[in-house]
Amino acid sequence: MNWINNVVRPKIRSLLTTRREPPDNFWLKCGGCGQMSDRKALEENRFVFPCCGFHARMTAEHRLKIVFDGGEYTTVAVPPVAQDPLKFRDGRRYTDRLKDAKAKTELEDAVLIGEGKLEGQPVVVAAQDFEFMAGSLGMAAGEAVITGMMRAVEKKVPFILFAASGGARMQEGILSLMQMPRTTIAVQRLRSAGLPYIVVLTDPTTGGVTASYAMLGDIHIAEPGALICFAGPRVIQQTIREQLPEGFQRAEYLLAHGMIDMVVHRHQLTQTLATLLHILMSGATAAKNAKTDKSVTARRYMNGSSVDGKLLENLARTGDVVEPEAVEGAERFDPARIEARKPAREAESASPRTQPNKDSPRST
Ligand SMILES: [Zn+2]
Numbered sequence: 278m279n280w281i282n283n284v285v286r287p288k289i290r291s292l293l294t295t296r297r298e299p300p301d302n303f304w305l306k307c308g309g310c311g312q313m314s315d316r317k318a319l320e321e322n323r324f325v326f327p328c329c330g331f332h333a334r335m336t337a338e339h340r341l342k343i344v345f346d347g348g349e350y351t352t353v354a355v356p357p358v359a360q361d362p363l364k365f366r367d368g369r370r371y372t373d374r375l376k377d378a379k380a381k382t383e384l385e386d387a388v389l390i391g392e393g394k395l396e397g398q399p400v401v402v403a404a405q406d407f408e409f410m411a412g413s414l415g416m417a418a419g420e421a422v423i424t425g426m427m428r429a430v431e432k433k434v435p436f437i438l439f440a441a442s443g444g445a446r447m448q449e450g451i452l453s454l455m456q457m458p459r460t461t462i463a464v465q466r467l468r469s470a471g472l473p474y475i476v477v478l479t480d481p482t483t484g485g486v487t488a489s490y491a492m493l494g495d496i497h498i499a500e501p502g503a504l505i506c507f508a509g510p511r512v513i514q515q516t517i518r519e520q521l522p523e524g525f526q527r528a529e530y531l532l533a534h535g536m537i538d539m540v541v542h543r544h545q546l547t548q549t550l551a552t553l554l555h556i557l558m559s560g561a562t563a564a565k566n567a568k569t570d571k572s573v574t575a576r577r578y579m580n581g582s583s584v585d586g587k588l589l590e591n592l593a594r595t596g597d598v599v600e601p602e603a604v605e606g607a608e609r610f611d612p613a614r615i616e617a618r619k620p621a622r623e624a625e626s627a628s629p630r631t632q633p634n635k636d637s638p639r640s641t
Contacts, residue, residue: 307331309502323543332500332543334480336382337389337406340439344402344547350393353401355385355424358416363450371448374410382409386417387442390425392432396551398558401429404439407481411443414486418446419456422490426463426474435473435554440491444484457489464493473557475550478505478528478537496553497537498546499528505537 304313309331319326323343324333342348365371379385387409392401403425405412412418422438429436445453467474476494480503487507499505506526514521524530528540541549 305333308333325543330501330542332480332502334407334441336408337384337387337404337439340404341389341391341402343543344395344437344439344550345391345393346395346397350391350402353390353392353424353428355388355390355417355421358420361448362452363448365448365450367448374448378409382406384409386415386421387412388418388421388425390421390428392428392434395437395547395554398551398554399432399434400437400554401425401432401434402437402439405441405486407441407443410446412441412486413443413446413453414456414484414489415446415449415453416456419453419459422456422460423463426460426467429472430466430470433470433472435475435558436467437475437477437550438490438494439477439479440482440486441479442482442484442486442491444486454485457485460490461493464490473554475553477546477550478503480504481506483507483509495557496539498539498541498549499531499537500543500546501528501540503528505531 303316305316305319306313307326307328309326309329312326312328314326314328319333320339324335324339325331326333341350360375361371363371384406387406389404389406390401391404392399394400395402403422405418425438426436445456447453464474473496474494475496475498476491478491478497478499480500482491482503482505484507487505504510504526505528510521510525522530528537531537532540539549
């Protein structure tokens with residue numbers, strides 16, 4: 278009877294049951310503890326792993342969907358920019374890399390702009406997509422951020438940015454670095470218009486993006502565990518040849534050291550943003566009535582809106598918002614210690630130096 282058991286039965290079974298293989302990307306591995314979760318459940322959980330609360334990276338489209346009421350928004354068109362003006366080529370052509378990234382993400386470039394309503398409050402939101410060439414800041418991304426900010430100024434609404442970037446886009450050289458001052462000027466326009474600019478720093482926000490618009494917000498919120506830095510920990514460790522403290526340059530560490538304002542769980546993020554906007558924009562309404570109400574002008578203002586400091590502080594201490602932790606004495610910035618080092622430096626500068634010869638011909 279072996280023949281029936283070994284050959285016939287499996288044959289019949291394979292005819293009756295159609296085995297379905299899970300599609301690619303069905304399972305996602307948790308970056309915190311390594312457990313597997315299925316994509317669909319994760320998407321419903323806003324890409325927060327249920328095992329340990331690890332916040333996975335999100336696409337720009339998902340970002341916009343969770344922030345706007347009912348997931349409804351209209352995309353703001355970004356003016357086209359020159360493609361590959363440097364005719365750059367490393368291992369592959371830059372134009373080929375761009376083509377691949379566009380096909381993979383269905384985006385025009387790393388930044389997606391949407392406008393819509395957040396708890397009834399009209400807003401313009403920019404989301405950076407790490408999947409698109411590591412969310413790098415090139416001409417198109419810079420143009421998108423500026424377009425979004427100008428749109429907010431035009432509509433007199435707040436601007437929210439979800440930052441996620443590996444830094445400047447190498448393939449565009451100096452043209453990508455030029456986006457840093459350009460976006461900074463756009464932030465200034467928002468400020469002059471008295472409109473709130475809130476930055477949500479997600480994992481990872483690094484390089485030229487941290488060095489420009491991502492650190493110029495009125496309020497900086499970070500997601501738990503997000504890496505936020507200019508140069509990464511590996512580069513720093515190799516340069517100074519010292520062991521870095523645990524959690525170095527992560528959201529919680531930066532909160533404890535006063536670099537950011539809040540660390541907010543993704544499930545509380547939309548609510549926190551709505552509350553902040555409500556506070557900031559209620560001041561704008563009050564400022565409009567300032568002519569009739571003299572007491573308004575006597576209050577403190579932040580970014581054109583009157584702000585109650587106590588209210589902001591209370592807000593930062595509710596729910597899943599992480600509390601700042603005390604910094605160890607040795608780690609704390611101490612002005613007295615800096616003062617103590619000064620005399621030595623002054624003595625050094627007083628020592629005779631070789632004066633540059635004015636008559637010597639210049640090389641440039
Ligand atoms: Zn986990």
